[in-house]
Amino acid sequence: MLVVGLISGTSVDGIDAALVEIQGKPPTLELELIHAITLPYEPDMREKILLACDPELGKTPEVCVLNFALGEAFAELALQLIQEADVSVDEVALIGSHGQTIWHEIGPAGEVLGTLQIGSAAVIAERTGITTISNLRARDVAAGGQGAPFAAIFDWLMLRLPQEWRAIVNIGGIGNVTILPPYSAEGIAPLAMDTGPGCGMIDSVVSAITAGAMTFDEGGKRAARGTVSDGWLNELLALPYFQKKPPKTTGRELFSRRLALDWLREGRRRGLKDEDIIATVTALTATSIADCIHKHAPAPVHELIVAGGGTANHTLISMLRDQLPGTPLRLHDELGYLAEFKEAMFFALLAYESWHGRAEWHPALTGARHASVLGDITPGENFAVLQGANG
Secondary structure, three states: OEEEEEEEOOOEEEEEEEEEEOOOOOOOOOEEEHHHHHEEOOOHHHHHHHOOOOOOOOOOOHOOOHHHHHHHHHHHHHHHHHHOOOOHHHHEEEEEEEEEEEEEOOOOOOOOEEEEEEHHHHHHHHHHHHHHOOOHHHHHHHHHOOOOOHHHHHHHOOOOOOOEEEEEEEOOOOOEEEEEEEOOOOOOOOOEEEEOOOOOHHHHHHHHHHOOOOOOHHHHHHHHHHOOHHHHHHHHOHHHHHOOOOOOOOOOOOOOOOHHHHHHHEEEHHOOOOHHHHHHHHHHHHHHHHHHHHHHHOOOOEEEEEHHHHHHHHHHHHHHHHHHOOEEEHHHHHHHOHHHHHHHHHHHHHHHHOOOOOOOOHHOOOOOOOOOOEEEEEEEOHHHHHHHHHH
């Protein structure tokens, strides 16, 4: 089955799209990446999304319009992806769309009170004619889960080892880690959590320093020129989120652009150079990831696999290596799944599993009471054909 996966992540840098071919069912799923592309956001669209994520500046009418505008952008990119892959639209069975998270509300006890992703599935299905599965986090939240980190489900289905424990780290706007037991450890639950900021806070600090001329630290070059303020880093690591036990999730509702500006002002108040501030915020991401593994891994981790846009930040990856000496670190690409498009591939996989009515993942990954078949189905022109094939 050919499936398209779509996602706009917490970094709000663009939409990722992946066309994959999927066969089989757990535990013998097979997934092959056919083609993948990214549509970077124009500055105006990125600013609209960031404003929608701000509880003080976001406005309901603007979010309403943005929901449809993002649906149009997602649909246009899906069609471009299919054309570039030299595949007929009629050959694509499903689209799995994560959309764009606008808000993820966490209660005082760490429970998720609600989650909102936009990017209208109705628009996507209407423009492409392809049945679309969306709103994938909501059912897990309804079942008492965190609705995240969803990449952990991909890890559970595709990346476990026969005999050894493995940790999978995804560094997008937010960082998350999945600690996977081997197949031989029957009855032992996996562990997954958001570790804290990924690249999102680094991006926001760099953007503020450069007045928007740069939106990220390319290759980690600016951080490499700076010196980490150990004292300030330790203060940042004392923030309440880092002290919470898993399962736990976070997003822009906590690690926001507003907080990044506060950190920039605080760094300058301490007399730090801009590069030192960037280096310290980068070190916070690396250290918070490593701390989660040190504190919460139930057994020694055989190797660390790193995915996400953060893999392009060489300073961040170097810091992470230093934080986990003795643990081999490999990039996700080495496993045959491009790190840059892991999340897009995952939402294609999740749509495939949901269409087949399966929920063969461990509820401990999100803290839910039980694993659920996830998502809302918006029929496309191919819906009747799909139903016939499934029946």
